[in-house]
Amino acid sequence: DLIVANQNSQSLSVLWNKGDGTFLSDTPVALPFRPSALEAGDVEGDGDLDLVIADAAAGKVTVWTNDGTGQFRAGATVSVGESPQALFAADLDSDGDLDWVVANSAADNLSILKWDNGADTLAVAATVYSGGAQPQSVTGADFDADGDIDIAVANTGSDTVAVLLNQGDGTFSGAVPFAAGPRPVAVLAADVDGDGPRDLVVVNQPTSGAGTISVLVNTSETSGLGGRDLAEGADANGPYVAAPIPDVTVNEDSADSIIDLFAAFEDPQDPDSSLTFTVSSNTNSSLFTATSIDGTAGTLTLDYAPDAFGTAEITVRATDPGGQYVEDTFLVTVNAVNDAPVVNIPKGYYATDEGQMFAVSGSFVDVDTNDTWTATVDYGDGSGVQALSLNPDKTFQLSHRYADEGTYWLTVNITDGSGETASDTAGVFVWSVAPTVNISGTPSVDEGSAYTLNLSASDPGSDTITGWTIDWGDGTVQTISGNPSSVTHVYDDGPNTYAIKAIASDEDGAKGIGPAPEIVADFNDDMQGSAPAAGWSYLWNKNGPIGDSANYVPLIWSGVTYDADGVPGGPAPGDGKYINMRKMRGHPGAGVAEGSAVDRYAIAAFTVSRPGFYRIVDSSITPWHPNGNGNGIELVILVNNTLVDNSRQIVPPQTTASFDQPLGLLSTGDTVYVAIGPNSNSGADPFSLDFSLALDPAGLSVEVRNTQPVFDLPTQVSLDISKDPQLLLSALPIVDAGADTWTGTVDYGDGSGLQSLAIDQTAKTFSLSHTYAQAGTYTVTVTISDDDGGTHSDQLTVYAQNPPVAQPDDVSTDEDTPIVINVLADNGHGPDTDPDNNINVTKTIALTVPTAGTLTNNGDGTFTFDPRGQFDSLTSGQSATATFTYQIEDANGAKASATVTITVTGVNDAPVANDDTWTIQENTPLTVSVPGVLANDSDVDGRKSYSEIVLADGPLAYWRLGESSGPPFVDATGNGRNLTSVSGNPEYGQPGAIMGDPDTAIRFDGQA
Known part of the structure; x- marks a missing residue:
């Protein structure tokens, strides 16, 4: 019998086989869903054929069980993949139960369903990849001849049929895809070539054009599907593919491609020219205007259709004169010509x-x-x-x-x-945004001392602080380049209190003030529709030139901006055309170059409500149209009807300018006008505008303290009243950091009374001059006061007296003897004296060092002089002198000096004799040349004139004299004589005296 799934009517139709090949229709059975696939099989194993129906919309399959009479009832529902489109039933795991394969088209996979005896229903045992996109049909057969049922699935979306080989237990190897025709929608397993293994027949349903059938020939029982064509009656003498036609890839609208078919096909019996070529398959004929074969040239020409792109598989058949043929398939890819975004x-x-x-x-x-x-x-x-x-x-x-x-x-x-x-x-x-400024410093400082003001500024951008302007509050305004962390200032005079203000400028000209000013109005922040915010008005000079507020009339809100007529869109009539005021796309009115009597300005005005020092900060204006009138726009600032100094500027197109400006002291009711004009021609002059009005702060307060004058007197002064009884100290400096004037008094301590002090105010100095009538010790007191009340006093002691007298000293010693010298004693010229009898011996010092020798101050008025080592060259009877100068001092500091002369006499110093050594051969005379044995001897007195030189005896010194033969030297057992044994003996003679004669040589050869 036949069971038909009706998708649109959601029903099943049963066609009963009458036994003669004709069928009887029965009433359709309604289903609760649209069936997408149907398969029959004995699900329950009871010998009856049951039904399994797929529901693509729900992603499920439902088992309808047969009661044995051909009546079915709905059973279990099993969730599978998305959009099940095909079913296949077989015993996949050889357990005697029927298993099911579901092709899930939208999920690109297969669900393997097996009978669950415990639950008495079907269940998903595995989900496997279909080997391609959109599996649409599934079948099975033993493709590899191992006794298990394998699976073949048609993947519509990838133009392939994939084979999954059964591993013997109902699990499958990875899908192996084989190329089919365009959009394969059905696959059937059958032995189409009669060789035993099951082949595959595939129905292809392209999106346009005629459908095709692909035959996939199973070429190996072990390796699966390998062929794609059938060639009935083919044998070894037929044509064959000598070189597969290469795939072709071109871009859309490319020139024709020409394929050499003679290079692709060969025939062992016939020449290439006898082959007949045809295109047996073209999976995408819309890709070409024509595919033409030139049999004579053996070429296939691909003429690409205009604007067509995609892929096509082209199969070329080569047929020999005997009707045998072979085919080769190649892929043509036409890449689309890309369209830029x-x-x-x-x-x-x-x-x-x-x-x-x-x-x-x-x-x-x-x-x-x-x-x-x-x-x-x-x-x-x-x-x-x-x-x-x-x-x-x-x-x-x-x-x-x-x-x-x-x-x-x-x-x-x-x-x-x-x-x-x-x-x-x-x-x-x-x-540009102005930097934020912070300044700090100590609350007070002494006058004349450096006050350090700490500077810091932060800029919201990457701007560099290029300079500072410091108002120190004392009338000094200092301009500083760069961005130092601190700056110093000296306040001239105190006591006083000053307020410091600082302005930091960045590279864009924006200025920040410290302490930070109070922002009382901001053009952008305060801009609102319908009516201006409090204090603001937006105007234009309709009735005449700017500089006279009587010529100004309000701009009217148009719903988008403030303009001359308040009508949205289009220019206003007259000279107010295009004029408007807003944050972006403001615009001046007509200019004189356009026939207007005067330049018409768009004006932003603010009226202050409290007095103070005001300034414009955080300002910028940019004419942003690249095709401006060429003259730029004009900006001016007025307070009431007065132009602010240096405020007028011409701003070129696409240039951003700052107009930060101090406005001075404003009173309640004063109005600040920022006016933007056309500079003669208003063509293409839209502008962006922003600025703030700021009220200056009081400043950083610093107290400057007064400092007292400072001066220093010497501790003491000694006067020799016998010669000069006057105390005279000139140009003594006064140190006072402030810009002060001074007065002073002096008391000289001798009863002469308090006297006024003469002070040089310009040089900041004073002098002391006083004559003492008699000797004594006096205390001088000086007091100086500045004009701010600072006072300082100092004292000095004056010793008015007679100084001591120092006398020269003459002493002597020899070159080897130190001497102690009492310089206060009488050493040939009388002792040192002091009229006041108060010489301080401990203050006796040497003013110079001796010309030779060493000198030690003993601290008691005596010195030790040591000549040793520096006068050794003196011989007996010679002498030399050394001198030094010393100073004595009395208890009051009076000083005197004199010279000590020391005579040093010489003494005779013993000479120094050094051993002489010679080595000679026996029987050889030894001759010692001039100066003989004296060559290495010395005398510190500088002479070598000796009274006698004696040859000393010794056990090895023998001298033979007067013998006509024999060696001059013999040992103790020979005939030689010890010199000591012949002293005075004329036979051998006395060696005699050698009186320093440089020509005398001693020969130890017994001759002379």
Whole structure:
């Protein structure tokens, strides 16, 4: 019988076989789901055929059991993979039970179901990969002749049939894919070539064109499917593939490809020219305008269709004259010509503060929907090209912190998988932000001393602090280059209290104030629609030139901006055309070059509500259109109707300028006007604007203390009243750090009374001059006061007296004897004296060192002189002198000096004799040449004139004299004589005296 699954009507139809090959229809059986596959088999093992029905939508299969009469009831439901599309039943593990294979199309896998005896139902035993995409049909057979049922599955999405070999226990090896036709949708196992092994027949259903059937021939019982073609009646004499046709890969719209078929096919019996070539299969004919064969040339020409891309398998058949043929299949791949993506950053100009995070979103489109993309961004500030993340919805987020003010152009590049790149740009205006300033220092300092002010400034960007301006509060304003950590200042006079202020400037000209000023108004932060915030007004000079507030009229909120007529879109009438005021895209009015009587300015005005010193800070203006009028825009600042000094400036297109400016002391009700004009022509002059109005603080307070004057008098002064009784000390310095004047008094201590002190105010010095009438000790007291009340006193002691008298000294000693000299005693010229009888012997010192010898001060008025070692060259009867100068001092410090002369006499010093040694051969005379034995002898007195030289005797010294023959030297047993034994004997003679005669030589040869 036949059972048919009706998908659209959700039912089963039963067609009963009447036994003659005709069928009887029965009433369809309704199902609770749309069946996607159906298979029959004895699930329960009771001998009846049951049904297993797949539900693709639910990803399940349901068992419908047969009660033996052909009536079915729904049984267990088993969850399998996504979208089951095919079923196959067989005993896969050889246990006698029927197992089931389910092809899950959307999951690209197979579910293996086995009977669970315990649960009395089917259960998933394993899930395996189908070997391709979208498995649509499954069958089984013993493909490798091992007695087990293997599986073959048609994978529609990958144009393959995959074979999974059974390992004998119901488990399977990895899927091995074989190429089929386009979109294989059904597979059948059958021995189509009659050789015994099961082959595969595949039905291919391409998306367009006629369907095809592929036959996969099982060429080996052990290795599975290897062939793809059938050649009936083929034998060894038929044509064969000599060189497989190589696959072809070209780009879309490429020129024709020509295939050499004579190189691909050979025939052992017939010439190549006898072969007939045909294209037996083309899986994607839409890829070509024509596939033509030139039999004479033996070529296949592939003429590619315009704008077509994809793949095609082309099979070429070569047939010989006898009808035998062979086929070869090759793959043609036509790569699509890539379309570049289109990048979009929302148009406009963006503004942000330096150091703040800038963010904006962008997007891109690409008609190649299956492409992949990478992206980079260059923010234009030198930070380099950076990778940019792309969102699945083809959007991206730009986020960057600009470190410095300026106008930057960021660029986004997006590259698709084929290397095509597209880009978009946007302009970003980065406003300079003033540095934050901190100053600190000690609360007080002495006048004239260096006060250290600690400086620190932080900038939200990467700006460098280029300089400082310090107002010290005492009228001194100091300008400093660079960014020191501290600076010093000397306050001239105290007591007083001053307030210090500091301004730090960065490289962009932005200025920060310390202590930090109070921000009372901010253009950007306060900008609001409908009506200006408190204190603000937005104006234009409709009635005449700027500088007269009577000429100003309000700008009107248009829902987007403040402009001349309050009407959204389009220019306002008259000279107010295009004029508007807002954070971005503000614009001046008409200029005189356009026929306006005067330049029309867009004006931001703020009226102060409390008095104080005001300034403009954190300011920037940027005419951002690259095609500005060429003249730039004009900016001026006024307080009431008065132009602020140095405030007017012309700002060129795409240039950011600061207009930080002190405004001076303002009263309640004063109005500050910031006016932006066209500089004669308003064409293409949109601008970005920001500034703040700040109230200056009181400053850092420092107390400057007064310091008293300081001077130092000498401890004591001695006067010789017999010669000069006057005390005279000139130009004694006064040290006072302050810018003061001084007065003073002096008491000389002798009863002359308190006297006024003469002070040189310019030189800061004073002098003392006084004559003492009589000897004595006096205390002088000096007191000096400055004009701020600081006072200092000092004293000195004056000794008015007669000084001591020192007399010369003459002493003598010999060259080897030290001598103690009492310089206070009478040494030939009388003793040293003091009229006051108070010589302090311990203060006696040598003013010079002796000209020779060594000198020791004994500390009691005596010196020890040692001549030894420095006068040895003196001989007896000779002498030399040494001198030194000494000084005596009395108890009051009076001094006197004299000279000591020491006469040193010479003495005779013994000479120094050194041994002489000679070595001679026996029987050889020894002659000692001049100066003989004296050559190595010395005399410290510098002479070698000796009274006698005696030859000393000794046991080895023998001298033979007067003998006509025989050796001159003999030993003690010979005839020689010891010299001592012949002393005075004329036979041998006396050696005699040698009186230093340089020509005398002693010959020890018995001759002379």
